[in-house]
Amino acid sequence: RYPVLDRLHLANDQKEHIHKGLSLPGQVAALAGKLSRSQIYRQLHGHSDQSLAIAACLARPGSPLRRCVKLYMEQLRQVDVQLAGADLIRMGYSQGPEIGRIMSSLLDAKLDGQVRSAQEEIAFVQHNFPLTGHVGGDRLTAGSPET
Secondary structure (H helix, E strand, O other): OOHHHHHOOOOHHHHHHHHHHHHHHHHHOOOHHHOOHHHHHHHHOOOOHHHHHHHHHHOOOOOHHHHHHHHHHHOHHHOOOOOOHHHHHHHOOOOOHHHHHHHHHHHHHHHOOOOOOHHHHHHHHHHHOOOOOOOOOOOOOOOOOOO
């Protein structure tokens, strides 16, 4: 750890932001040039702005890590899907962990540019997670998202 942080009398949460920011370059830098947009999101999501800023400051200008942090902060963290878990349940999917897996996969597809609209999200889910043996709600059609 960094004893200087104790001497500065920082709050524990401030120290944690700094520690995370200092460790990020080692975690991401080796992979940064090879990561897809969804992988960048997964690597950086959940880190505070302070931690991301520290990591970016430690990286060389124009480095893959700095580009990843910039992309995440300016674009990727704002990406969200239009479908909700309730929509998937109405489509006939079972409530529970399956919904989380579908939503995670759908977000990855959105981040990577595979889907752009609610209709494409529905088509993606239906194609990649076919309802076999499910009994349940009304299926949404590509023309009628209920969000």
